Amino acid sequence: AQSVSQHNHHVILSEAASLELGCNYSYGGTVNLFWYVQYPGQHLQLLLKYFSGDPLVKGIKGFEAEFIKSKFSFNLRKPSVQWSDTAEYFCAVGRGGGSQGNLIFGKGTKLSVKP
Amino acid sequence: EPEVTQTPSHQVTQMGQEVILRCVPISNHLYFYWYRQILGQKVEFLVSFYNNEISEKSEIFDDQFSVERPDGSNFTLKIRSTKLEDSAMYFCASRGGSSYNSPLHFGNGTRLTVT
Numbered sequence: 001a002q003s004v005s006q007h008n009h010h011v012i013l014s015e016a017a018s019l020e021l022g023c024n025y026s027y028g029g030t031v032n033l034f035w036y037v038q039y040p041g042q043h044l045q046l047l048l049k050y051f052s053g054d055p056l057v058k059g060i061k062g063f064e065a066e067f068i069k070s071k072f073s074f075n076l077r078k079p080s081v082q083w084s085d086t087a088e089y090f091c092a093v094g095r096g097g098g099s100q101g102n103l104i105f106g107k108g109t110k111l112s113v114k115p
Numbered sequence: 116e117p118e119v120t121q122t123p124s125h126q127v128t129q130m131g132q133e134v135i136l137r138c139v140p141i142s143n144h145l146y147f148y149w150y151r152q153i154l155g156q157k158v159e160f161l162v163s164f165y166n167n168e169i170s171e172k173s174e175i176f177d178d179q180f181s182v183e184r185p186d187g188s189n190f191t192l193k194i195r196s197t198k199l200e201d202s203a204m205y206f207c208a209s210r211g212g213s214s215y216n217s218p219l220h221f222g223n224g225t226r227l228t229v230t
Contacts, residue, residue: 004157034218043119044158044206044221090158102171103219105150105158 002027004093006106013081014114021076021109023091032094033074034103035065039087047089050074061085083115117141119222121207127228128197136192136225138207146210147190148219149182151175151203158206164190197229 007022025031035047048059055067065076074091088110092103120139128134140147149161162172164182181193190209194201204226208219 036221043223044208046218049218092158102148102160102163102173103150104160107157 002093002095002104004091004104004106006089006091006109008109009107010110010112012112012114015083016080017113019076019078019081019085019111021089021091021111023074023076023106024072025074025091025093025104026072027093027095029095033065033067034092034094035059035063035074035076036090036092036105037087038090038108044090047076081111081113083113085111086113087111117220119207119209119220121205121222121225123225124223125226125228127230130199130229131196134194134197134227136194136205136207136227138190138192138209138222139188140190140207140209141211141220142188144209144211144220146170147182147184148208148210149192150206150208150221152206152224153200153203161192161205194227197227199229202227202229 003026005024033050036044037047038044047063048057048065050057050067058064063078065074067074088108090108091106094103122137126134147164150158151161152158160173162176162182163170179195183191204224206224207222210219211217
């Protein structure tokens with residue numbers, strides 16, 4: 001069965017620090033990979049996605065993620081976080097080739113950025 | 116930017132009662148989804164809906180659950196006889212059908228509390 005692991009439950013950083021949130025998945029076939037963000041009191045929003053092609057994908061607000069197939073990983077990075085990045089971040093995996101909406105989510109990582 | 120809207124934002128119900136959670140997907144979208152997130156746990160896929168029928172459902176989506184698109188705009192999730200463990204945040208999502216790469220758009224969620 002597919003599963004998604006996010007290694008950190010809560011990350012606390014100061015502004016301008018660099019961020020890396022880990023995400024590993026288990027699925028043997030072709031996958032589509034996503035990072036969603038949920039700001040306090042708001043809905044889930046897509047940060048970035050990977051379907052195929054360049055494994056380094058860039059998303060909104062300066063975020064990027066790298067798909068490393070051999071490690072089954074899709075870590076999220078940002079070189080310099082801001083206070084406004086305080087949110088919960090969810091990694092999600094979908095089966096490639098269809099059923100794109102049936103996503104398996106990780107448990108989420110709460111990011112707190114101190115001003 | 117068009118949004119997925121969900122009502123109510125918070126629903127409290129007694130165990131054994133029926134509840135209907137309502138969603139208005141983005142108007143030109145064709146694929147509709149329900150997810151739920153039990154407090155402190157991961158976002159879980161419940162069901163996907165396309166062309167007026169369920170296209171995929173998870174193990175969670177048992178006979179107590181049903182979905183309906185009663186008119187051209189609403190997409191509802193019904194729980195026939197609620198249990199305490201149904202308490203969760205329920206998210207509706209929709210996706211346009213024009214592109215395989217089109218992302219999910221989530222609503223703000225309905226918090227269901229079963230007492």
